Amino acid sequence: MSKSLRYKTILVLIVSLGALWFLLPTFRLIMMSEEERQAMAIERPEEYDKLESKAIKRGLDLSGGMHLVLEVDDSKLDEDERVDVVDRALEVIRNRVDQFGVTEPVIKREGSKRIIVQLPGLQDPARARRLIGQTAMLEWRLIRQRAVVVDIVKRLDVVLRDTPEDSLAEKQVIEGETSIGTDPVLDRSETEIAAAIQDQPDSFAQDSLLFPLPQSEILPEIPLQESDRDKPFSSYLMTFYKDWLVVHEKNVPRVRKLLALEEAQKAIPDDSDFLWLDEWADLPEGGRGKFLFLVARDEMVSGKNLQNATPASDPNSPNKLLIRFQFNRAGARELSRFTGKNINRFTAIVLDGKIKSYPIIRTKIPDGRGVIEGTFTDTEAKDLSVVLRAGALPADLIPREERTVGPSLGSDSIMMGLRAALLGLALVVLFMVFYYKISGLIASLALILNLLILFGLLAYLGAALTLPGIAGIILTIGMAIDANVLIFERIREELRKAKTIRSAIDAGYDKAFTTIVDANLTTLITAVVLWQFGTGPIKGFATTLSIGILGSMFSALIFSRLLFDLWTKNGKIKKLSI
Amino acid sequence: MQFFGETHINFVDFRNKAFILSLVLILAGLGSLAIKGGPDLSIDFEGGTLVQLRFDKPVPISTLRTIIEEAGYEKGDIQEFGDPKEFLITIEKISETEIAAEKLLEALVKTAPDAGWNLVSAKEMPPDFSRDFEGGNLVVVEAASLPPMDGLKEGVRENGVGFVEVTKESESRVAFSLPYLGIESKAAQELKEIVMAQFPDRKIEIRRTETVGPKIGEELKNRAWAAIIISMFGILVYISWRFEFKFAIGAILALAHDVIITLGIFSLLGKEISLVIIAALLTIVGYSLNDTIVVFDRIRENFSLRRRESYDRMINISINESLGRTIITSLTTLIVVVSLYFYGGEVIHDFAFALLVGVVVGTYSSIFVASPVLIEWQNRFTARSKTRS
Numbered sequence: 028m029s030k031s032l033r034y035k036t037i038l039v040l041i042v043s044l045g046a047l048w049f050l051l052p053t054f055r056l057i058m059m060s061e062e063e064r065q066a067m068a069i070e071r072p073e074e075y076d077k078l079e080s081k082a083i084k085r086g087l088d089l090s091g092g093m094h095l096v097l098e099v100d101d102s103k104l105d106e107d108e109r110v111d112v113v114d115r116a117l118e119v120i121r122n123r124v125d126q127f128g129v130t131e132p133v134i135k136r137e138g139s140k141r142i143i144v145q146l147p148g149l150q151d152p153a154r155a156r157r158l159i160g161q162t163a164m165l166e167w168r169l170i171r172q173r174a175v176v177v178d179i180v181k182r183l184d185v186v187l188r189d190t191p192e193d194s195l196a197e198k199q200v201i202e203g204e205t206s207i208g209t210d211p212v213l214d215r216s217e218t219e220i221a222a223a224i225q226d227q228p229d230s231f232a233q234d235s236l237l238f239p240l241p242q243s244e245i246l247p248e249i250p251l252q253e254s255d256r257d258k259p260f261s262s263y264l265m266t267f268y269k270d271w272l273v274v275h276e277k278n279v280p281r282v283r284k285l286l287a288l289e290e291a292q293k294a295i296p297d298d299s300d301f302l303w304l305d306e307w308a309d310l311p312e313g314g315r316g317k318f319l320f321l322v323a324r325d326e327m328v329s330g331k332n333l334q335n336a337t338p339a340s341d342p343n344s345p346n347k348l349l350i351r352f353q354f355n356r357a358g359a360r361e362l363s364r365f366t367g368k369n370i371n372r373f374t375a376i377v378l379d380g381k382i383k384s385y386p387i388i389r390t391k392i393p394d395g396r397g398v399i400e401g402t403f404t405d406t407e408a409k410d411l412s413v414v415l416r417a418g419a420l421p422a423d424l425i426p427r428e429e430r431t432v433g434p435s436l437g438s439d440s441i442m443m444g445l446r447a448a449l450l451g452l453a454l455v456v457l458f459m460v461f462y463y464k465i466s467g468l469i470a471s472l473a474l475i476l477n478l479l480i481l482f483g484l485l486a487y488l489g490a491a492l493t494l495p496g497i498a499g500i501i502l503t504i505g506m507a508i509d510a511n512v513l514i515f516e517r518i519r520e521e522l523r524k525a526k527t528i529r530s531a532i533d534a535g536y537d538k539a540f541t542t543i544v545d546a547n548l549t550t551l552i553t554a555v556v557l558w559q560f561g562t563g564p565i566k567g568f569a570t571t572l573s574i575g576i577l578g579s580m581f582s583a584l585i586f587s588r589l590l591f592d593l594w595t596k597n598g599k600i601k602k603l604s605i
Numbered sequence: 606m607q608f609f610g611e612t613h614i615n616f617v618d619f620r621n622k623a624f625i626l627s628l629v630l631i632l633a634g635l636g637s638l639a640i641k642g643g644p645d646l647s648i649d650f651e652g653g654t655l656v657q658l659r660f661d662k663p664v665p666i667s668t669l670r671t672i673i674e675e676a677g678y679e680k681g682d683i684q685e686f687g688d689p690k691e692f693l694i695t696i697e698k699i700s701e702t703e704i705a706a707e708k709l710l711e712a713l714v715k716t717a718p719d720a721g722w723n724l725v726s727a728k729e730m731p732p733d734f735s736r737d738f739e740g741g742n743l744v745v746v747e748a749a750s751l752p753p754m755d756g757l758k759e760g761v762r763e764n765g766v767g768f769v770e771v772t773k774e775s776e777s778r779v780a781f782s783l784p785y786l787g788i789e790s791k792a793a794q795e796l797k798e799i800v801m802a803q804f805p806d807r808k809i810e811i812r813r814t815e816t817v818g819p820k821i822g823e824e825l826k827n828r829a830w831a832a833i834i835i836s837m838f839g840i841l842v843y844i845s846w847r848f849e850f851k852f853a854i855g856a857i858l859a860l861a862h863d864v865i866i867t868l869g870i871f872s873l874l875g876k877e878i879s880l881v882i883i884a885a886l887l888t889i890v891g892y893s894l895n896d897t898i899v900v901f902d903r904i905r906e907n908f909s910l911r912r913r914e915s916y917d918r919m920i921n922i923s924i925n926e927s928l929g930r931t932i933i934t935s936l937t938t939l940i941v942v943v944s945l946y947f948y949g950g951e952v953i954h955d956f957a958f959a960l961l962v963g964v965v966v967g968t969y970s971s972i973f974v975a976s977p978v979l980i981e982w983q984n985r986f987t988a989r990s991k992t993r994s
Contacts, residue, residue, distance in 0.1 A: 088952075096821060098820075100731050152814070156732075160732055280772075280774075284774075423731035423732070424731075424732070425729070425731050425732065425740045426732065426740050426818070427817075427818040427820055427821045428816065428817050428818055428821045429814075429815070429816045430813075430814070430815045430816070431813065431814045431815075432812075432813050433810060433811060433812045433813060435659075435810065435812065436657070436812040436813050436952075439950065440950055440952060440953075443948060443949055443950030443953075444949060444950065444953070446948045447941075447944045447945045447947075447948040447949040447950075447953075450944040450948055451940060451941035451944040451945065452941075454940045454941075454944065455937050455940055455941060458936070458937060458940065459937070462607075462608075462933070494950075494952060494953060495881055495884060495953075495956070497953075498945060498949065498953055498956055498957070501941050501944075501945050501949070502888060502938070502941065502942070502945075502960070504941050505937050505938035505939070505940060505941035505942065506892065506895070506934070506937075506938055508934070508937045509895065509930075509934040509937075509938075512930050512933045512934050512937070513899065513930050513934075516927075516929045516930040516933070519607070519929075520926070523611070538906070541902060542898070542899055542902040542903075545847055545898045545901075545902060546894075546895040546898040546899055546902075547895070548843065549840055549843055549844070549891070549894045549895065549898055550891035550892070550894060550895050552836060552839040552840055552843060553836040553839075553840070553887050553888075553890050553891040553894070554891065556832050556835050556836040556839065556887070557832060557836070557884060557887050559832075560828045560829070560831055560832035560835070561828075561832070561880075561884065562825070562828075562880070565880055565881070565883070565884045568881075568884050568888075569884070572888070572891075
């Protein structure tokens with residue numbers, strides 16, 4: 028055996044054994060039955076994970092699952108907050124998804140502001156969207172006392188006096204409620220407000236550390252009156268109840284709108300915000316109302332020091348769920364200071380800008396514990412605990428793209444792709460053997476080596492196999508044979524010129540060489556561009572196509588040449604089977 | 606076994622007839638594209654929602670269409686997907702904020718022509734999960750005389766803007782929220798419920814949902830164009846370097862020929878151009894180029910071997926010499942593409958169809974377009990500059 032022949036043999040052996048080695052985990056996984064896989068995943072989880080991570084992965088279109096593209100909305104952030112906002116959002120999403128229990132999720136940044144989330148096997152897109160997209164900003168804030176609120180309400184009446192009707196609609200934020208516009212509204216004179224400013228009897232259990240108010244309370248009856256031009260704001264309010272305002276259901280949208288006006292925002296001091304209770308209260312005169320609180324911005328404990336959050340059943344009403352949370356040391360210290368300073372004051376538990384409950388502080392809370400109330404289903408309570416534990420998102424996330432694939436479609440696609448690939452392969456091999464005889468067999472072996480290299484590299488690179496990727500492989504089966512066809516046609520030509528078998532083979536390979544390189548490199552240009560500019564499915568296709576092109580050059584120029592050389596090396600063959 | 610020995614077909618003299626054939630195909634395609642105002646783009650580029658449903662027993666598509674139209678998704682498109690048990694439903698394209706506002710206004714005018722509609726504001730809204738709103742556009746409109754709220758939602762839906770939430774703001778103003786996402790699951794769920802009510806004994810499975818927001822669609826469109834232009838440029842540079850500039854021109858013309866004809870056939874058949882079809886088009890570019898380069902290589906080789914032959918004859922000889930390989934490779938590629946077309950499944954069907962067209966057209970163009978262009982170029986430019994010098 029000549030030296031170059033030996034080197035080539037060694038090279039081909041290394042490449043084929045290498046490809047086989049990388050494919051071994053995939054083979055092992057395929058050979059196992061579903062039960063065996065589950066058994067191994069339970070008994071030897073580490074080994075199983077390792078096996079799975081080394082096997083060829085299936086893309087979402089084959090495994091089923093959800094693909095989500097989110098854009099970080101940094102329009103409301105400061106310059107220095109924007110710098111790492113995407114990274115912070117990524118971290119939070121990663122934490123949440125980890126706790127959600129999805130196997131092999133992909134969470135990565137794309138471009139400057141986008142985040143791609145891929146959750147294989149996930150079947151409830153709405154829940155996942157909520158889990159990933161909810162801001163989950165928890166705050167414990169002091170509720171301002173009635174005297175302060177009265178002052179601001181009066182100020183609002185003054186500044187809003189000249190507000191034209193029409194400017195109201197433009198500042199509107201999206202709401203589910205139907206607004207009524209200029210229907211008869213609730214109104215009270217200032218004396219009535221004053222009359223309402225009288226402490227209500229306190230009916231809370233004294234032994235309770237924290238006792239939130241029941242959602243509905245008996246409220247003093249106040250007659251409905253026509254809208255008062257001099258009281259553009261307070262005429263839409265109903266009454267005070269303790270330290271906060273009550274707004275009739277019909278007027279909630281109007282009050283929201285008024286509060287959103289620029290003039291109103293200027294009149295409200297910087298250290299406070301008007302926030303609504305998330306739930307409705309039944310009014311004694313019928314209908315429903317919403318509580319509107321003035322809460323402090325400067326006196327609060329933020330949820331950034333939250334350590335844990337767990338769902339629990341409400342001790343006061345067993346059918347209801349609440350969420351218990353626990354601050355870490357720093358947070359507990361902060362809470363202890365906050366509660367110690369504000370004994371017998373009302374506070375608000377605020378989640379994403381909405382008040383969940385408004386407990387009164389009876390004593391100092393030293394251990395950093397609290398609860399969030401609300402009407403939660405089991406899943407909601409569980410998911411809310413997860414997002415609270417994982418931390419708040421630094422900005423809103425706007426969904427841009429979403430694709431979900433059911434599990435049955437994925438497995439159908441695999442079956443069909445496999446069928447088409449095997450059929451194509453069989454037909455091509457049959458044709459090659461029929462047309463080129465033994466040489467065709469060599470080309471078929473080269474084709475199989477090419478596929479081996481392709482799958483081996485896919486496993487090595489950790490690239491996921493997608494349906495377009497399978498299409499790329501099938502296309503490779505057809506196109507990769509081209510290099511061999513080029514060579515064989517050349518050899519035939521040389522044989523027609525009555526050259527010897529050896530020199531015909533040499534000339535055939537030499538002359539076809541530049542053609543093969545030129546033809547494949549130009550195709551590779553388009554494949555690489557496709558890879559660079561493509562997203563998701565296209566990338567998978569471009570990956571398999573590129574590897575297929577390189578593999579076909581190797582298998583035709585090195586491997587099939589080697590077989591030809593070995594076949595004809597002792598010169599015994601009189602007629603080349605081609 | 607051999608299909609082709611030494612052939613002496615006169616391809617070159619046939620080139621004028623071939624040019625006419627190509628021209629007819631190109632014009633038919635371009636004509637169809639012009640009438641339709643461009644290719645039918647899928648939701649990948651236009652934005653929109655797609656839902657794939659599968660029943661356990663066949664359901665007549667006409668019944669399903671009636672159900673869907675009665676439910677108010679008139680803009681929705683429904684087609685059988687593979688077999689009569691499976692259906693693909695595409696629901697309205699989601700638009701950029703300004704376009705959404707325009708479309709909504711149009712639909713409102715159709716719903717209540719005498720109301721005197723006016724746009725007040727339109728903006729993009731981030732999601733608010735406490736209200737089950739998952740991001741989208743908020744459009745506020747006003748009317749001189751506001752029609753009753755009942756039926757307004759259904760009205761605009763019938764006129765092509767589905768999935769809106771309506772809020773009355775004042776005596777003259779109404780706010781519409783047009784969500785981007787989250788609607789596919791709602792749409793799928795809603796459709797499922799409507800259909801289940803009609804066929805209580807059937808099982809329905811939601812096999813796939815896809816929603817693409819308008820921004821992404823626009824970007825994907827730009828990226829697809831960039832991919833096509835950059836790969837064309839790369840090819841131009843590579844061929845100019847390895848061969849000559851006129852070879853690059855011949856190759857690029859052949860590629861444009863193949864892509865335009867494939868696009869034209871898709872337009873004539875009313876098939877949509879999706880991301881995957883763009884991948885198929887670029888593969889056709891790669892394949893056709895492969896074919897063309899093989900012939901060019903032969904021309905280059907013969908150019909140095911047979912200096913005494915005329916340019917026309919030399920090119921004809923080169924085409925004939927590489928004919929065996931051209932046909933065999935086309936055949937093996939067609940074998941796999943056909944098996945992909947028939948057995949690859951419905952999702953990959955259009956992709957395989959594009960390749961089928963592309964392989965045939967690409968093989969044809971490397972023989973009848975790319976190489977003859979060299980002759981035309983030689984006759985027009987190179988010959989003239991020679992006589993000048």
